[in-house]
Amino acid sequence: MTNGQKQQLIRDRAAALLADGAVSCIVGWRQTRFAGKTAVCFVRAPEDATLLVWNEYTIPLTAKYLADERWTGGKAGILARGCDSKAINRLLRDNQLEREKLYIVGLPCEGKADERCRPCRQKTPLVYDELLWEEDSAADGGGTSAADADAPGRGRFFRADEVSALGIDARYDYWEDVYARCIRCYACRNACPVCSCRECYVDMHRAGFQSKRQNAADNRVFGVTRAFHVGDRCIECGECERVCPMGLPILGQTQKVIQTAEALAGAPYEAGLNAEDENFLGKFDLDDKDAFM
Amino acid sequence: MAVDFEPKILAFCCNWCTYTGADLAGQSRMKYPENVRVVRVPCSGRVNPQFILRAFRRGADGVLVCGCHPGDCHYATGNYFTRRRFMLMRELLEFNGVDPGRFHARWISGSEAAKFRDTVSEVTRTVKALGPNERFQEASGEES
Amino acid sequence: MDKNTKLIQKTALPDALAALLPDYRVFAPAGENERLAFTRIDAQNAFALCLSGTPLMPPKELLFPRSETLYGTDIKTGDVSLPQTAGPTAVFGVRPCDAHGIANLDCAFLEKGYVDSAYAARREALTLIVLACAQIPYETCFCDSMGGGPAGSEGADVLLTETEDGSALVAAFLTGKGRAVKALWAAAGLLSDTGADATTKSANPAKAPPPCNLRISKDKGLAAKIAAAFDDPMWARFSEACLGCGTCSFVCPTCYCFDLDSENRGGTAEEFRCWDCCMFSDYSRMAGGHNPRPTKKERLRNRYLHKLAYFDERYGRTLCVGCGRCIGKCPAGLDIAAVIEWGGTL
Known part of the structure; x- marks a missing residue:
């Protein structure tokens, strides 16, 4: 099935769901006036369903908008790919969403025009009310093939591996370069679907955790803190890095947290696979690895 | 590195074990380096990773987190969370270019005064050898 | 010559x-x-x-540096x-x-x-x-x-x-x-x-400049028209996809809001100022916790009205210069040019 056919399916289904009142709006993507850039949009009338698009640039996550503190939209229809479904699972687990208020239209996704989609292992959504089409296993999209995953710099933790390969001083310099260019716009925080605090610690600067000064050192404190806050709940969608206006390679931080969680647990670890699992730092094992004796 | 460099070491000590252990070390007239500044916390589980970052940001040369031995937590499970958290934090700090010798965690009970003394001495020695911490500090003056 | x-x-x-x-x-x-x-x-x-x-x-x-020390006190x-x-x-x-x-x-x-x-x-x-x-x-x-x-x-x-x-x-x-x-x-x-x-x-040997890629019609009465549309329901639509980050403000050549704070740094109390952004929740939050711009709708409206109306009322010129950076870098596809066009149709 072509993207055009899938787009038509989406528009038809969105119009039908809106027309019979099953949902009050559809959260999907629209084309901006610039080629290659789409944006999340909210369609509320059946006749506006023609705004919805589906192509290799329908990249932004739809899930986070439903967790907006002012969300009063009633039952929302949400177009969800694998990554969106992991985000929904994670938000459900954190009691940021109510499942009854969601109608999830599942859209198997072969990957988008973005290198951060390459390691994605969740083409088909994990949670949905209906699936608009079946996953095309033959399609060679963004998913990692078995051989590809082992290639250096191509695996699930490609960005973390890149940094880990450096010596400790070079790692410090790598992040110095990143955080010297950071402008602390917090796009990475705000785009993150699991970053769901009502009030972020950086907005409580009187508490003293985070200086509002913009310099490499204070930006670095923000970067490491953010990694720690969301790392074990990270669904690996890559939005933080994708939205960075300065184009900073920050994905390594959260990838490192996941990688370390796996190493410490001695088992695979992936957040958002279901709406029940506790995050890594929210639980413990009596026989956890211990270097502090 | 200056020969007479005396590192600043911040030690977060659990009220129920290590802080008592440090007290015992004092009462027993044990000698340990005065480089350590003790911050008493209700449980090692209280120690937020941001405390560590803030310590480095504001000029600490080394940080030590001390709590009850696993199984002995006054609140039953607090130190199990501490263990996971700082095993992870240790890796993340190293990933960010902080020498692992600058961050330590130890389980020290209220009766282990000697272990407290030995730990503080060892940490001080390690950090002293590493020299002043310049990481998480501003590289140069701001543009003006 | x-x-x-x-x-x-x-x-x-x-x-x-x-x-x-x-x-x-x-x-x-x-x-x-x-x-x-x-x-x-x-x-x-x-x-x-x-x-x-x-x-x-x-x-x-x-x-106007990202952050600058105004004075220090030993x-x-x-x-x-x-x-x-x-x-x-x-x-x-x-x-x-x-x-x-x-x-x-x-x-x-x-x-x-x-x-x-x-x-x-x-x-x-x-x-x-x-x-x-x-x-x-x-x-x-x-x-x-x-x-x-x-x-x-x-x-x-x-x-x-x-x-x-x-x-x-x-x-x-x-x-x-x-x-x-x-x-x-x-x-x-x-x-x-x-x-x-x-x-x-x-x-004159100078080459005539090429036209911009994005052409919009800016109404002469934009400032008055758009300021009068303070309660228009379109502000909710414009802000719908907004993530509330500061990208638009920080890449803007004319955003100039700042915050003042002081810090104790190694025996010196330093008063500094740093860039701030009206899209952040703590920007308009007052002592006691009240926030007159509680959601992204009010914050975005304020940003656009400052660019297109308030500055014009005070200084007789539109603050936005049309560099297009905020449009290009907005992770949610927000478009100030579309707001300018809309304002002209009011």
């Missing part, structure tokens, strides 16, 4: 920057791809001067120290939209009886060598719809415009600061006469 219009070869530009070094701190666009930034040039560092693109971060931070002695001011600064390769933006910042920091001394000192020391756009740098550029243009001279001390064959730049030295640059370049033998015939104005 106007004695303040000369010709400089493109190949002579490294020498032109070098000629400024003894008298100025020199900044110019250098670096590749996302590293392209206004970079301090000195005699030692080899730099790759970029004439085709313009940095994502506008040159406003040379006047905690023990109570002695107050003031930061040193940097000397004369020349920034080369500023695009007309950013120079226009600096002219707008001047209103906020220097006019209406309020002079910001830190800004004023830097502004006084700053010479803007503006490069007219021979190619439009971003597909989101719309400066020629906002009263400026790819060859606009607003705010410029020197305006450089490419010649028809692209090998040289026509340099117009427009102000006293600009003529100081002219003197240095002339002394280095870098300038030649344009060859244009003074009697017939038609022979």
